[in-house]
Amino acid sequence: MKLSKAVLGAIVVGLTVQNTPETVP
Amino acid sequence: MQATPTLCSALACNLDVDILSAALPLLAEGRVEALEWSFDALFWAGQIPDWFSELLRTYSASGRLLGHGVFFSLLSGRWSREQQQWLTQLRQLANQLPFAHITEHFGFFTGQNFHSGAPLPVPYTPVTLRLGQDRLSRLYEACQCPVGLENLAFAYALEEVKRHGEFLDKLLEPVNGFLILDLHNLYCQLHNFSISYEDLIDLYPLHRVREIHISGGSWEASALAPGQRVRRDTHDQGVPEEVFQLLQRTMPRCPHLRFVVLEQLGNSLRTEDSRARFRLDFGRMEALVQEHRAGLTASADQAFLPLRPPQPGPALEEPALHEQQQHLSRILETAPSVAEARQLLLASPLLASTDWNIEQWAPHMLETAVRIAQKWK
Numbered sequence: 001m002k003l004s005k006a007v008l009g010a011i012v013v014g015l016t017v018q019n020t021p022e023t024v025p
Numbered sequence: 026m027q028a029t030p031t032l033c034s035a036l037a038c039n040l041d042v043d044i045l046s047a048a049l050p051l052l053a054e055g056r057v058e059a060l061e062w063s064f065d066a067l068f069w070a071g072q073i074p075d076w077f078s079e080l081l082r083t084y085s086a087s088g089r090l091l092g093h094g095v096f097f098s099l100l101s102g103r104w105s106r107e108q109q110q111w112l113t114q115l116r117q118l119a120n121q122l123p124f125a126h127i128t129e130h131f132g133f134f135t136g137q138n139f140h141s142g143a144p145l146p147v148p149y150t151p152v153t154l155r156l157g158q159d160r161l162s163r164l165y166e167a168c169q170c171p172v173g174l175e176n177l178a179f180a181y182a183l184e185e186v187k188r189h190g191e192f193l194d195k196l197l198e199p200v201n202g203f204l205i206l207d208l209h210n211l212y213c214q215l216h217n218f219s220i221s222y223e224d225l226i227d228l229y230p231l232h233r234v235r236e237i238h239i240s241g242g243s244w245e246a247s248a249l250a251p252g253q254r255v256r257r258d259t260h261d262q263g264v265p266e267e268v269f270q271l272l273q274r275t276m277p278r279c280p281h282l283r284f285v286v287l288e289q290l291g292n293s294l295r296t297e298d299s300r301a302r303f304r305l306d307f308g309r310m311e312a313l314v315q316e317h318r319a320g321l322t323a324s325a326d327q328a329f330l331p332l333r334p335p336q337p338g339p340a341l342e343e344p345a346l347h348e349q350q351q352h353l354s355r356i357l358e359t360a361p362s363v364a365e366a367r368q369l370l371l372a373s374p375l376l377a378s379t380d381w382n383i384e385q386w387a388p389h390m391l392e393t394a395v396r397i398a399q400k401w402k
Contacts, residue, residue, distance in 0.1 A: 002055040007083055010076035011049065015042055 029088055032318045033058035034311040035286040037093065037238075039066060040077050043291035047300035051307055052080075059089035059125070061286045065096050068114050085122045091236070091284060092124040092168070098134040099160045099174070100147045102347030104340035116167040125284075126171040126235065126329070127164060128205050131193065132179075135354040135398045142354070143401040145394060146177055146185065148380035149192040152343055157196040162335035165200045171329035173203040173235060178210035178242075178258035179393065181386040183218045190229035203235035203329040206279070208271045209242055209264075213256040217390065226275065234279040235329055239268050239310060240288040245396070247389045249363065255393050261293040264306045269313065276317045281327040285314050349375050357398035363388070366395050 036048055036057050051057050062081060067073055073081075084090040097111055115127070132144035147153045164172045174193055180186045193204055206229060215222060241262035247253040264287070276282060287307050294300050352375045360366035370376055370383045370391075377383060 001058050001084070001087060001089065003052055003080075003083060007076075007079050008049075008053055010079055011045060011052070014074060014076040015046055015049070 041291035
């Protein structure tokens, strides 16, 4: 599924700034 | 909105930097046709960041966001305040972010805390059937979309393995629910109980399969039988060759299959090598899905919605079952050895000579249950 450049860019920024289960800006 | 393929290659993708880093090239190439999200992992974590919400909203708007619950503990004998809160949060979330469907795991959690422990099976009895049907009707009432259950990897005995599919079918029948057939879980059972694929696969309600999971796992040596290994569903390795073969053999048997999902835990995706292997696994799954999709003929879609809306009354509780579950959990979590766990179980007036059939439990699987319970207590 094609994602917009805005969505992909936001993920890249989120990961750049930067840790789910057989227990906190 | 982009048209949804009849059968989607999907990823289990949570708010986890390692999973997202491994998946980013696949997302950028537009190859991830649906997204599965363990929504309840964030029920205790406060706000979801905007950039992740936007990713979820994009898939939701195309009808391709799958919700996969982890912590509901469907077959706990007691109805807890936390379970009620879990449903309330799911209802709010599903209003904001429509899901294509919602799924949960079979079993009850061993831990004392609501969101800790590991899911273990229960006896297949009229009591547990009524309880599970009650919980599934509440799940549907909260999310108002198709609901499904995943087959469990762990079992105590071969007879239980053979009856798992039939019991899942009965649980799902009142809500007209569907099955997630986890093929790595099936692989665990084939190995751990020395049963053939041909003998096991048709014991599952394949007409209810809407989703298939593939993943990796690990081997654990049994201290009870030198040379014997137990297959564990740990999701911390790439997909083994045998599971790809199971996928190829199983897809044609599932007329209502819509999603095939690759799962791997983020903590096993911290090196570039592991991330490259993850993407290769996705590519191989994608190729098998496309090959199968090319041969599909148009068939009537199965909505997997209740024929009559369930109207759950007060939550069903089974105090005797709850007491048995608590007692079993305590033994598994605290026994200093497998032999001692077995002695305690056989001496227990709550569990011995009951539907739990502890007398028939395979020693290497009791050993595994002790390890799982003590790992996650």
